[in-house]
Amino acid sequence: VTSASVRVAVDLLGGDNPPEAVADAAVRALSADPSLAVVLVGPSDVAEAAAARRSPDVAADRVATIPASEVVAMTDDPVRAVRAKRHASVRVAARLLRDGAADAMVTVGSTGAAVASAVFALGRLRGMSRPALAVVVPALEHPVVLLDVGAGAEASAGVLGQFAVAGATFARVRLGVAAPRVGLLSIGAEAGKGDALRRAAASAVAAAISDLPAVFVGNVEGGDVALGGPADVVVTDGFTGNVLLKGIEGTYRLVTGSIERAVAGGAERTGFADALAAGHRPLRPERFGGGVLLGVDGVVVVGHGSSGGSAVTACVRLAAEAARGGVPAGVADAIEALVQRRAETRLPTAAR
Amino acid sequence: VTSASVRVAVDLLGGDNPPEAVADAAVRALSADPSLAVVLVGPSDVAEAAAARRSPDVAADRVATIPASEVVAMTDDPVRAVRAKRHASVRVAARLLRDGAADAMVTVGSTGAAVASAVFALGRLRGMSRPALAVVVPALEHPVVLLDVGAGAEASAGVLGQFAVAGATFARVRLGVAAPRVGLLSIGAEAGKGDALRRAAASAVAAAISDLPAVFVGNVEGGDVALGGPADVVVTDGFTGNVLLKGIEGTYRLVTGSIERAVAGGAERTGFADALAAGHRPLRPERFGGGVLLGVDGVVVVGHGSSGGSAVTACVRLAAEAARGGVPAGVADAIEALVQRRAETRLPTAAR
Numbered sequence: 121v122t123s124a125s126v127r128v129a130v131d132l133l134g135g136d137n138p139p140e141a142v143a144d145a146a147v148r149a150l151s152a153d154p155s156l157a158v159v160l161v162g163p164s165d166v167a168e169a170a171a172a173r174r175s176p177d178v179a180a181d182r183v184a185t186i187p188a189s190e191v192v193a194m195t196d197d198p199v200r201a202v203r204a205k206r207h208a209s210v211r212v213a214a215r216l217l218r219d220g221a222a223d224a225m226v227t228v229g230s231t232g233a234a235v236a237s238a239v240f241a242l243g244r245l246r247g248m249s250r251p252a253l254a255v256v257v258p259a260l261e262h263p264v265v266l267l268d269v270g271a272g273a274e275a276s277a278g279v280l281g282q283f284a285v286a287g288a289t290f291a292r293v294r295l296g297v298a299a300p301r302v303g304l305l306s307i308g309a310e311a312g313k314g315d316a317l318r319r320a321a322a323s324a325v326a327a328a329i330s331d332l333p334a335v336f337v338g339n340v341e342g343g344d345v346a347l348g349g350p351a352d353v354v355v356t357d358g359f360t361g362n363v364l365l366k367g368i369e370g371t372y373r374l375v376t377g378s379i380e381r382a383v384a385g386g387a388e389r390t391g392f393a394d395a396l397a398a399g400h401r402p403l404r405p406e407r408f409g410g411g412v413l414l415g416v417d418g419v420v421v422v423g424h425g426s427s428g429g430s431a432v433t434a435c436v437r438l439a440a441e442a443a444r445g446g447v448p449a450g451v452a453d454a455i456e457a458l459v460q461r462r463a464e465t466r467l468p469t470a471a472r
Numbered sequence: 473v474t475s476a477s478v479r480v481a482v483d484l485l486g487g488d489n490p491p492e493a494v495a496d497a498a499v500r501a502l503s504a505d506p507s508l509a510v511v512l513v514g515p516s517d518v519a520e521a522a523a524a525r526r527s528p529d530v531a532a533d534r535v536a537t538i539p540a541s542e543v544v545a546m547t548d549d550p551v552r553a554v555r556a557k558r559h560a561s562v563r564v565a566a567r568l569l570r571d572g573a574a575d576a577m578v579t580v581g582s583t584g585a586a587v588a589s590a591v592f593a594l595g596r597l598r599g600m601s602r603p604a605l606a607v608v609v610p611a612l613e614h615p616v617v618l619l620d621v622g623a624g625a626e627a628s629a630g631v632l633g634q635f636a637v638a639g640a641t642f643a644r645v646r647l648g649v650a651a652p653r654v655g656l657l658s659i660g661a662e663a664g665k666g667d668a669l670r671r672a673a674a675s676a677v678a679a680a681i682s683d684l685p686a687v688f689v690g691n692v693e694g695g696d697v698a699l700g701g702p703a704d705v706v707v708t709d710g711f712t713g714n715v716l717l718k719g720i721e722g723t724y725r726l727v728t729g730s731i732e733r734a735v736a737g738g739a740e741r742t743g744f745a746d747a748l749a750a751g752h753r754p755l756r757p758e759r760f761g762g763g764v765l766l767g768v769d770g771v772v773v774v775g776h777g778s779s780g781g782s783a784v785t786a787c788v789r790l791a792a793e794a795a796r797g798g799v800p801a802g803v804a805d806a807i808e809a810l811v812q813r814r815a816e817t818r819l820p821t822a823a824r
């Protein structure tokens with residue numbers, strides 16, 4: 121695995137689909153990107169068979185395999201399971217990143233296991249109390265970065281401020297938005313609307329991003345994540361973000377499913393199918409790709425457990441782009457600047 | 473207003489649309505339901521002009537008007553504003569309910585003002601620490617009752633148990649589900665997934681509904697509200713519920729909007745328009761109608777501030793159906809039974 125500029129370690133285990141499907145989808149990403157390599161982490165026989173099935177245009181040294189047979193199940197307590205299972209595939213993949221044998225990793229297993237493995241192996245960035253999982257939602261007006269969508273379940277006002285810094289930096293690096301508009305997810309656009317956490321977080325978020333090329337736009341609502349408009353980055357705790365993301369994804373399936381079913385069941389010309397055939401297709405949940413874990417020292421992409429082939433391929437592509445774009449370094453710099461500023465602000469106060 | 477079996481008071485002020493539009497939409501609900509009357513609460517000239525514009529098949533005594541000129545704005549602190557403005561239209565409407573001059577009320581103004589007015593004028597049901605706003609989401613598999621969608625912003629485990637009792641009773645009365653399946657909204661279906669509130673609430677919800685004709689199905693996720701499947705009733709705090717509901721509504725608009733725009737902008741036959749013309753239309757946010765405030769002693773329906781004509785008409789219909797179905801009495805009985813059971817359980821403990 122030397123001729124490629126980016127090497128992505130792919131955890132074959134822990135998702136809802138068989139490791140064969142994950143491995144084949146990872147290998148499929150290679151055809152579109154000649155400077156990409158993958159490292160398949162999982163049962164040797166599965167990994168090697170998938171490597172052998174690669175397209176003829178893909179050189180053999182672009183698919184490596186690393187054996188790992190232990191798995192963290194969705195039902196396991198993630199921190200405990202990752203601690204106990206030294207050879208869990210997700211943990212082996214994170215160690216490859218730590219040791220420089222890969223530049224990014226992808227897992228479609230338990231989010232909790234991915235977070236625990238990343239924190240154990242790679243460490244948190246200084247200034248980030250906890251990592252956040254960020255997704256790019258293809259909203260109507262423009263893409264929206266939503267974070268945290270489930271790396272953790274709780275957050276404080278200070279943590280939401282850190283998420284804002286990480287999310288704004290991610291939007292700049294990944295989407296090329298020069299000065300992202302950052303909104304705080306709440307239940308009314310007016311200042312002061314929301315629960316106690318949101319009322320405390322508004323000033324914390326504004327202060328945290330005040331030195332960045334970014335603008336705090338105040339409260340935004342659930343619909344603003346689906347539609348875009350007021351904010352490029354929407355900050356929330358992992359519980360609320362996860363519920364919202366799954367609600368948006370479920371609605372895509374509902375609406376597209378019900379239109380397709382209605383048309384399929386009718387006698388009239390399949391008008392909607394025509395629109396689809398002409399390339400006008402509603403966005404699919406797969407387009408969300410995976411989430412990028414911000415706040416750890418490496419590129420970790422987490423896909424849905426139910427990720428099918430095209431979603432895994434999209435996750436590998438996303439991981440390669442995040443590594444090339446220097447996402448962790450960008451976030452580290454922005455968070456480090458926040459830490460420094462806090463320290464400087466505190467000194468005169470203590471000297472008074 | 474004597475020939476009708478149900479009288480719905482409609483607050484004309486506080487929404488995003490002019491009071492004329494709200495009044496006309498309320499009056500339009502009368503044609504479809506001969507035993508319905510409305511009481512328009514707002515500026516006299518607006519109310520009387522709308523009454524005069526009623527359809528010729530609607531008798532004059534089915535539209536009453538009650539003057540009220542003060543308004544609670546979306547930007548006001550709702551509790552303070554409702555306290556200060558004795559003649560606010562939303563408060564006047566709630567007093568009509570209290571005094572027996574109306575059987576239900578509808579407002580498309582501030583949710584907080586509706587909750588405060590209802591609690592002041594009607595009182596909370598014994599055993600309900602706070603009211604919850606419940607909506608029926610037209611999910612793919614079956615309708616799903618989601619509560620709280622924003623009557624409050626915080627909740628405890630015990631409060632979520634009360635919401636479960638109210639929601640299960642509402643699903644039985646309103647949707648005719650004999651033994652509703654009740655789920656707790658979280659970020660993973662497995663027991664123990666979620667934040668501290670959810671981990672504490674699972675047993676509280678199970679215990680609260682254990683004497684009802686209802687089944688606790690454990691944790692459900694955001695997508696289960698859009699798609700249905702595991703639960704008929706999904707219980708959450710008002711912050712999370714509001715964010716999720718607005719995310720689902722925004723996605724409807726995104727998906728239907730983007731298909732329509734794509735088809736309109738293309739040169740090919742407008743296939744999707746054909747499907748629409750044939751009656752196969754994706755569900756619209758308007759179909760959600762309004763939310764019903766559970767836990768106060770009266771039928772209070774809260775619509776979106778942005779509710780257009782058809783949504784206001786749907787809210788009036790919903791209010792009439794909830795009044796005829798005896799929603800508050802059903803919820804009161806179920807909650808009272810919970811209070812009684814708690815008291816009985818406590819007595820032996822105290823005597824030990």
